[in-house]
Amino acid sequence: MRPELVRATELLQSNDPASVNDALGLLQNTVYAFSMKVCGHPEDAEDTAQEVFVRSLPHLAKISDPKALAVWLYTVARNRCWRMRRKGTHSPAQTLSLNELMPDDSELNLLLQDSRPTPEAHLSQSEQSQRLQAAVLTVPPQYRLVLVLHDMEDLDTEQIAQVLGIKPGTVRVRLHRARLYVRRELAATEKRNSIIEPVGNIPSGRSQKATPAKVRSQECREIFANLSEYLDGRIESPECDQMRQHIEGCRPCVAFIQDLRQAIDRCRQADSPCTPEMGQRLRSLLTQEYLRMMGRPPAEKTSSPL
Numbered sequence: 001m002r003p004e005l006v007r008a009t010e011l012l013q014s015n016d017p018a019s020v021n022d023a024l025g026l027l028q029n030t031v032y033a034f035s036m037k038v039c040g041h042p043e044d045a046e047d048t049a050q051e052v053f054v055r056s057l058p059h060l061a062k063i064s065d066p067k068a069l070a071v072w073l074y075t076v077a078r079n080r081c082w083r084m085r086r087k088g089t090h091s092p093a094q095t096l097s098l099n100e101l102m103p104d105d106s107e108l109n110l111l112l113q114d115s116r117p118t119p120e121a122h123l124s125q126s127e128q129s130q131r132l133q134a135a136v137l138t139v140p141p142q143y144r145l146v147l148v149l150h151d152m153e154d155l156d157t158e159q160i161a162q163v164l165g166i167k168p169g170t171v172r173v174r175l176h177r178a179r180l181y182v183r184r185e186l187a188a189t190e191k192r193n194s195i196i197e198p199v200g201n202i203p204s205g206r207s208q209k210a211t212p213a214k215v216r217s218q219e220c221r222e223i224f225a226n227l228s229e230y231l232d233g234r235i236e237s238p239e240c241d242q243m244r245q246h247i248e249g250c251r252p253c254v255a256f257i258q259d260l261r262q263a264i265d266r267c268r269q270a271d272s273p274c275t276p277e278m279g280q281r282l283r284s285l286l287t288q289e290y291l292r293m294m295g296r297p298p299a300e301k302t303s304s305p306l
Contacts, residue, residue, distance in 0.1 A: 001066065001067065001070050001153075001154050001155055001156070001159070002030055002070075002153060002154055004026040004027070004029065004030055005026070005027070005030060005066050005069055005070050005073070006066040007023075007026060008022075008023040008024075008026040008027050008030075008066075008069070009023075009063070009064065009065070009066045009069050011023035011026075012060055012061065013064065015061075015291075015294050015296050017287065017291060017296070020287050020290055020291060021283055021287045024053065024283050024286045024287055024290065025283045027053070027060075027073065028049050028053060028274070028283065028286070029273055029274055030073065030153075031048065031049045031052050031053070031073065031077045032045045032046065032048075032049045032272070032273070032274040033045075033153075033271055033272045033273055033274070034074065034077055034081070034148065034149075034152075034153055035048040035049065035077060035080075035081045036133075036272035037133070037136060037148045037152050037153075037270070037272055038078070038081050038082075038144060038145065038148055039081050040133060040137045044081070045081075045272075045274070046274070048077060048080045048081045049274070051080050052073070052076050052077050052080055053286050054289075055076055056072070056073065056076055057286065057289055057290050057293060058293060059072065060290070061290075061293075061294060067159060070155060070159060071159055071162045071163055074149060074153070074155065074159075074163045075162075075163045078145065078163060078164070082141075094140045095140075096140060096143060096177040096178075096180075096181060098176075098177060098180075098225055101177060101180035101181060101184060102180070102221065102224050102225075103224075103256055107187070108252040108255060108256060111252075111255035111256065111258075111259055112251055112252065112255050128266070129270060131186065131189055132182075132186070132266050132267065132270055133270070133272075134185075134189075135182050135185035135186050135189065136148070136182060136267070138181075138185055139178050139181050139182060139185075140181075142174060143174045143175075143177055143178035143181065144178060145164060146160060146164070146171055146174040146175045146178055147174075147175060147178035147179065147182065147267065149163060149164075150171075150175050151175075151179070151264060151267040151268050152267055152268065152270055152271075154268075157171050157172060172228065172229065172234075175228055176225075176226075176227065176228035176229070179228055179260065179263065179264055179267075180260070182263050182267065183259060183260050183263035186263055186266075187259065219246055220246075220250065220252065220253060223243060223246060223247065223250075223253055224253075224256065226243070227256075227257060227260060230243055231257070231260070231261065231264070
């Protein structure tokens with residue numbers, strides 16, 4: 001869970017104008033960032049943030065538990081964002097097949113052959129963020145929501161189950177498939193944008209003739225099917241020890257896990273904060289209304305209301 005939600009919950013308890021302003025700023029930025037990751041449009045994200053807080057203000061003072069606040073806030077934001085989504089940028093509802101998301105032998109051989117930094121390493125932070133956002137927006141909606149809530153907003157499985165009204169086991173299944181999907185999309189984007197070097201320019205650290213990978217064994221497939229559970233530390237011994245032994249002796253598994261882990265790390269580091277100007281306009285209006293509801297003296301206005 002975002003630390004901003006914990007801090008905002010503490011600030012709201014004081015009912016001090018300055019503290020309320022700071023708390024609403026933290027919450028507003030959280031809702032805006034979530035909406036951007038799910039919907040991808042600044043205008044929709046700003047409208048969502050404004051409507052969510054208009055609806056949420058009467059309830060905020062009643063919530064003293066950050067986890068309860070997170071579930072409430074993301075549930076309202078999800079409903080609003082989904083109503084506002086633009087048809088042209090959202091993939092239709094579909095079921096992701098685990099088998100289709102698994103890498104084939106040729107893809108794993110490419111991962112094994114190239115140990116150099118990927119072309120992504122030479123991109124600016126803005127370009128990397130754009131590629132990640134584009135990949136996330138292609139994930140089917142029901143999987144995308146789980147990915148954003150877990151890997152980008154840092155909610156746990158139980159909280160996500162509450163927000164989406166599904167079982168925790170379903171959350172874990174959708175999370176793994178969404179991660180595999182994003183990894184595949186990022187790999188495809190990298191491949192399309194890669195510059196093929198002449199053979200003579202291949203660095204000595206790169207294997208020019210890698211041993212072909214044979215990855216379609218049943219054990220490898222079982223490993224790939226449970227990678228999220230393994231990476232998130234949700235598999236207990238002795239099964240975890242058995243998986244680790246296989247992985248340590250299987251170069252294709254090691255290569256694929258590294259690639260998947262990089263995709264997950266990029267999701268966890270992603271953020272889409274609102275601009276200071278937009279945040280200030282919203283906070284001015286929301287703080288005044290919140291204090292009025294609490295029967296407190298209004299704070300001094302720092303900017304013109306919307």
